[in-house]
Structures are given as C-alpha cells and as structure tokens.
Amino acid sequence: MTNQPIIEAQGLTKRFTVKKKTVEAVTDLTFTVTRGELVAFLGPNGAGKSTSLRMLTTLLPPTAGTARVVGHDILRSPAAVRARIGYVGQLTSGSFSQRVRDELLSQGAFYGMPAPDARTRADELIASLDLASFATRTVQQLSGGQKRRLDIALGLMHAPPLLFLDEPSTGLDPQSRANLWEHILRLRAEHGTTVFLTTHYLEEADRYAERVMVMDRGRVIADDTATRLKAELAGDVVTLGFGSDGDAERAVDIVRRLAQRDVAREGASVTLTAPDGDRLLPAAVRALDAEGLRVERATGVPPTLDDVFLALTGRTLREAGEGAPGEEETDAAASTASDEPAASAHQTGAIR
Amino acid sequence: MTTTTSTPVRENAARDTWNVLTRELKAVVRDPFTLIFSLLQPLVFLGLFAPLLIGQSGAPAGETLQWFVPGVLVMIVLFGTGAVGSNLQYEMMTGSHERTLVAPLARSSLLVGRALKEVAPIMVQGLIIVLIAWPFGFTIQVGGLVIGLLLLAVFGVGLGSLSYSLALATKDREWLFWGVQQTLIFPLLILSGMLLPLDAGPAWMRAVATVNPINWVVQAERVLFAGDIGSPVVLWGWVAALALAAVGLTVGIRSMRRSS
Numbered sequence: 113m114t115n116q117p118i119i120e121a122q123g124l125t126k127r128f129t130v131k132k133k134t135v136e137a138v139t140d141l142t143f144t145v146t147r148g149e150l151v152a153f154l155g156p157n158g159a160g161k162s163t164s165l166r167m168l169t170t171l172l173p174p175t176a177g178t179a180r181v182v183g184h185d186i187l188r189s190p191a192a193v194r195a196r197i198g199y200v201g202q203l204t205s206g207s208f209s210q211r212v213r214d215e216l217l218s219q220g221a222f223y224g225m226p227a228p229d230a231r232t233r234a235d236e237l238i239a240s241l242d243l244a245s246f247a248t249r250t251v252q253q254l255s256g257g258q259k260r261r262l263d264i265a266l267g268l269m270h271a272p273p274l275l276f277l278d279e280p281s282t283g284l285d286p287q288s289r290a291n292l293w294e295h296i297l298r299l300r301a302e303h304g305t306t307v308f309l310t311t312h313y314l315e316e317a318d319r320y321a322e323r324v325m326v327m328d329r330g331r332v333i334a335d336d337t338a339t340r341l342k343a344e345l346a347g348d349v350v351t352l353g354f355g356s357d358g359d360a361e362r363a364v365d366i367v368r369r370l371a372q373r374d375v376a377r378e379g380a381s382v383t384l385t386a387p388d389g390d391r392l393l394p395a396a397v398r399a400l401d402a403e404g405l406r407v408e409r410a411t412g413v414p415p416t417l418d419d420v421f422l423a424l425t426g427r428t429l430r431e432a433g434e435g436a437p438g439e440e441e442t443d444a445a446a447s448t449a450s451d452e453p454a455a456s457a458h459q460t461g462a463i464r
Numbered sequence: 465m466t467t468t469t470s471t472p473v474r475e476n477a478a479r480d481t482w483n484v485l486t487r488e489l490k491a492v493v494r495d496p497f498t499l500i501f502s503l504l505q506p507l508v509f510l511g512l513f514a515p516l517l518i519g520q521s522g523a524p525a526g527e528t529l530q531w532f533v534p535g536v537l538v539m540i541v542l543f544g545t546g547a548v549g550s551n552l553q554y555e556m557m558t559g560s561h562e563r564t565l566v567a568p569l570a571r572s573s574l575l576v577g578r579a580l581k582e583v584a585p586i587m588v589q590g591l592i593i594v595l596i597a598w599p600f601g602f603t604i605q606v607g608g609l610v611i612g613l614l615l616l617a618v619f620g621v622g623l624g625s626l627s628y629s630l631a632l633a634t635k636d637r638e639w640l641f642w643g644v645q646q647t648l649i650f651p652l653l654i655l656s657g658m659l660l661p662l663d664a665g666p667a668w669m670r671a672v673a674t675v676n677p678i679n680w681v682v683q684a685e686r687v688l689f690a691g692d693i694g695s696p697v698v699l700w701g702w703v704a705a706l707a708l709a710a711v712g713l714t715v716g717i718r719s720m721r722r723s724s
Contacts, residue, residue, distance in 0.1 A: 166724070169566050170566065171562065171565060171566060171724050172724055191474070191475045191568055192472070194566055194567060194568040195472035195473050195474070195568035196472050197566070199563070199566040201559050201562045201563065201566075202559070203557075203558055203559025203562065204558050204559040204560065205559060205560055205562075205563040206560055206563075207491070207555055207558075207560040208554065208555075208558055208560075209491045209495070209551070210487070210490065210491050210494075210560075211490070211494055214487075214490045214491075214494070218483065218486070218487040218490070219567070221483040221486070221487075222480075222483055222564070222567040222568070222569055223473055223567065223568065224471075224472075224473025224474075224568075250494075250495075251560075266563065
C-alpha cells in the first residue's frame with residue numbers, strides 16, 4: 113500500500129481578480145503525496161497555502177491545472193473526492209447553534225454512516241479528543257481549544273484515508289497546541305491516515321511534519337524533510353569567544369581554513385555559519401588550542417526553518433507575512449492570527 | 465477503534481436533503497424557546513395593533529380578528545422565515561458552512577433541507593397564534609386551518625429559499641443582507657394589505673399590490689379561515705405560493721452550487 117500516490121497535483125494555478133487587478137494566488141503547483149505521509153505547507157500569510165488546500169478539497173475550482181485526490185479528479189468527480197477526504201478548515205467546523213454530539217452524528221449521516229455506527233464512532237472520538245465534559249453543550253459555549261478539538265473530531269468522523277488541516281493550531285495557546293498534535297499523531301499512528309496541513313508556525317512544521325513544502329508568493333520553493341532543508345539551505349551558527357580582540361583576529365584565519373567558510377570577527381568573538389557545526393566546534397577548539405589560542409566561550413546554534421526561508425527568499429517568514437500581496441480573499445481569517453512572534457519560535461528551535 | 469474500511473458514500477439528493485433537514489431541526493428541538501422568542505413581533509401586532517383596528521372599525525372584536533389574524537400568520541413567515549438567511553450567513557462567517565460544502569452532499573440538499581426545515585416553526589407558530597386569538601372571538605374551521613397552514617408552509621419554503629439566496633449573494637457583508645432585507649420587508653408588508661385594507665388606498669397602490677404574491681397569499685388565508693375552502697381566491701393564493709417556492713428554490717439551488 114505504501115508509495116501509492118494519494119495526491120497528484122498537476123500545474124494547479126489560481127488567479128483572482130481583485131479590484132480589476134489580477135492576482136495569481138497559486139502558480140503551477142505540481143507535486144505528489146504518497147499514502148501515509150505527513151506533509152506541511154509552510155509559508156507566510158498570503159503565500160497561497162489555503163488557496164491550494166481549497167482547490168485540493170474541491171472548494172475552489174482551479175484557473176488552470178488539475179489534481180487527483182484519493183484516486184479521483186477534483187474537477188471531473190468532486191463528489192467522489194469529497195466522500196474520501198476529511199477537511200478541517202481555518203474557522204470553526206461546528207455550527208454555533210448545534211450541540212457537540214449532535215454535530216458529530218449529523219456529520220456521520222452526511223458521510224452515509226448507519227446511525228449505530230455513527231453513535232459508536234462519535235463516542236470514541238468524544239473520548240479520545242476529551243470532548244466528554246461538554247458533549248451536550250452548544251458549539252457557541254466552547255473555548256477556542258475545545259472548538260478546535262471538535263473540528264478535528266468532525267474531520268475524522270468518517271475515518272478518511274486523507275485528512276486536510278488548514279492552520280490547525282492558529283489561535284491556540286502552546287499547551288492546547290501540543291495537545292492537539294498529540295491527538296493528530298496518535299490518530300495517525302492508529303489509522304495510518306495521510307495528513308496534509310498548512311501552517312505558518314515554523315516550529316510546528318519542524319517538529320511534526322515528515323516533509324515540508326515551503327511556499328512563497330504562490331510557488332513551492334523547497335520540498336524536503338525539515339532536517340535536510342536546514343542542513344542544505346541554512347546551517348549552524350558557531351560563535352567562539354576569546355580573551356582579547358587580538359586572539360580573535362588570529363583565530364579568524366585558522367577557523368576559516370578548518371571550516372572552509374567565511375568567518376566574521378566582532379570584538380573578541382568570531383562567528384561563522386556551517387552545515388555541521390556540531391563537528392566543527394570541538395575540532396576548532398582543538399586546532400586553536402594547538403596554536404596556543406584559548407577559546408573561552410563557545411556556542412553552536414542549530415538552524416530553524418526561518419533560516420531556511422531567509423536563505424531561499426532573502427526575507428524572514430515574519431517579514432514576508434507582513435508584506436503579503438494578494439490572497440486577501442482567502443487568507444483574511446488567518447492574517448488576524450498572524451502575530452505569533454517569530455522570535456519565540458526561533459528561540460525554541462535553538463534550544464532543541 | 466473502528467476500522468477505515470467503510471465504503472465511501474455517493475451523493476443522493478433525497479437522502480442528503482433529509483440529513484440536512486434533520487440536522488437543522490435538531491437545533492430547533494434542543495432549544496425550542498427560540499420559536500417562542502421569534503413570535504414576539506407578531507404578538508406585539510396582535511396585542512397592540514389589533515385593538516386599534518377593532519376600535520377604528522367599530523365592528524365586533526371577533527369579526528375584526530377574523531380579518532386580521534390570517535394576515536398575522538403571513539407576517540410570521542415574512543419576519544421569521546424572511547430572516548433565516550442570516551443563520552446561513554452566520555455559518556458562512558464562522559466556518560460550518562464550509563465544512564458542509566466539503567461533505568459529500570448534493571449541493572441542492574444544502575438549500576432544500578434548510579428551506580424545508582422552515583415548515584416546522586411556521587406550523588408551530590401559526591398554531592400558537594391561532595390558539596391565542598381563539599378566546600377573543602376568532603373562530604377556527606379545521607379544514608380551513610389545515611389548508612391555511614399548508615399554504616403558509618409552501619409560501620415559507622419559497623421565502624426562506626430567497627432569504628438563503630440573499631445570504632449567499634451577500635457573503636461576508638452582513639450589513640448588505642440586512643439592508644436589502646429591511647428595504648424589502650416593509651413595502652411588501654404594507655402592499656399585501658396585511659395590516660390595513662388596501663381598498664381605501666390610491667389606485668397605484670392597489671395596482672402594485674396586485675403583483676405582490678404576498679397579497680394573494682394573505683387574501684387566500686382570509687378566505688380559508690372564513691371556511692370558504694372552494695373559493696377561487698384560494699386557488700390564486702396557491703398559484704402565488706407555488707410560484708414563489710419554484711422561483712425561490714431555483715434561485716437558491718443555483719446560488720448554493722456557486723457557493724465556495
């Protein structure tokens with residue numbers, strides 16, 4: 113069953129006309145996802161992530177190109193695609209006037225589940241996503257985290273082989289976000305579900321996705337595992353501190369020869385970026401010792417996906433999100449929740 | 465955990481409509497107070513406007529109510545069902561409409577199921593109004609009541625569909641929905657002869673009223689509650705209600721197909 117494609121996108125393109133100006137939200141999107149993968153679209157707000165997802169889930173017809181999703185063409189047989197996918201949108205899936213358990217049962221009926229099966233399934237999901245204490249409350253009465261867990265439950269009700277999640281953790285506090293991921297990963301482990309999500313949290317893509325597709329201005333600009341993206345496109349930042357400016361000046365040449373990289377000096381410290389900082393650091397300390405130069409401080413900061421994005425585009429994810437052109441149409445909701453400080457995500461990446 | 469081997473469902477307009485309808489009804493059954501609450505406006509007219517009408521006409525209370533109450537029944541539909549689009553618009557803003565669009569449901573069912581749900585509140589509210597008016601001299605003929613409520617239901621399905629179409633057309637612009645709705649509702653109300661007879665109005669008003677389908681429904685309801693089931697006025701009421709339902713459903717289903 114593995115290596116079988118579950119999504120095959122071929123030249124997907126979407127153009128919107130906003131105030132007589134044509135904005136290309138997604139350009140020539142071509143990729144394949146195989147069964148069981150956990151893939152993340154990472155990019156700033158307005159990069160075209162949601163528009164791509166909305167095309168793949170039959171919500172938006174593409175301007176050009178097409179895709180096969182779970183074996184069916186999104187244009188020719190949208191109904192067949194819909195019956196085989198789960199979708200958790202950016203907003204709240206449950207109707208505010210409905211009760212939690214009622215919505216799950218309605219969802220079961222929508223997907224053709226016999227009533228007894230739907231009840232069993234609903235109760236399983238209520239238990240596994242901790243919805244029991246508010247199952248008879250209306251969606252309106254739930255907290256943000258509770259609503260999001262219900263969204264996930266609704267998306268999983270019919271146990272789809274492929275689950276799309278659009279910004280699943282936007283607006284959640286770190287605790288709820290971690291909980292949500294615990295649920296997604298456990299359900300995936302139990303069912304082998306293919307998970308395809310969009311996120312503008314780098315830490316999230318880095319930590320959970322097995323494959324990251326970096327998206328910017330409607331195009332996929334990189335597609336690999338987070339580890340390889342970071343190793344190939346960014347690198348560790350190694351900093352060595354010395355007793356005097358003179359020592360640091362002497363160290364520059366030695367470290368440059370050893371690492372085969374540009375080395376910068378600032379006061380009594382030297383800094384360089386290298387793909388294998390963890391190996392370089394002890395080697396540099398030994399080489400400098402041999403030359404009689406005493407290293408007093410040493411740090412190696414591993415790269416984050418933000419560094420990858422910076423290397424690819426010359427902008428940080430946060431800067432890119434602020435100046436995002438177009439896609440106001442579909443990403444408006446996400447942009448309100450875009451004020452996650454990129455700096456804190458950066459820090460978390462460094463600590464790990 | 466259950467396994468993932470269930471066969472994917474195929475769209476089926478009738479079954480999907482039933483599922484959408486029962487989902488909509490769940491919210492009503494869980495919180496029936498909303499039905500009573502939306503009765504407040506017609507009750508205000510019954511309690512504060514009817515006495516003025518009785519005083520003005522000089523006729524006995526029962527006679528005036530016999531003329532006025534059928535109009536109040538149509539008013540329930542005009543104010544209640546005419547506003548249901550706002551529920552859909554709210555679901556479009558909060559996200560659950562999008563979820564139902566990704567579900568394997570016939571697009572038509574998303575409109576028809578919702579429109580059919582309107583029958584339930586109309587029946588319940590109509591009965592309540594009739595029962596409230598009864599002790600004050602309003603007479604009820606069972607045949608007329610049953611046919612009258614059915615006519616009201618068909619009219620409601622049409623008006624509800626149009627309200628949903630308006631909501632779909634004014635996506636993300638709540639002010640526009642209410643702007644259009646409020647602009648239309650009062651001319652339609654006055655030009656239906658619901659509150660005051662149009663006989664005393666100028667000729668142009670009477671002319672406009674003849675093309676207002678709501679006017680035909682009001683007149684048919686009055687005849688029905690008077691017990692004259694076989695009157696041609698009833699027939700014209702049905703023609704108006706059925707035409708409105710046909711137009712409403714066509715426009716509504718078309719808008720729903722374009723919804724994203």
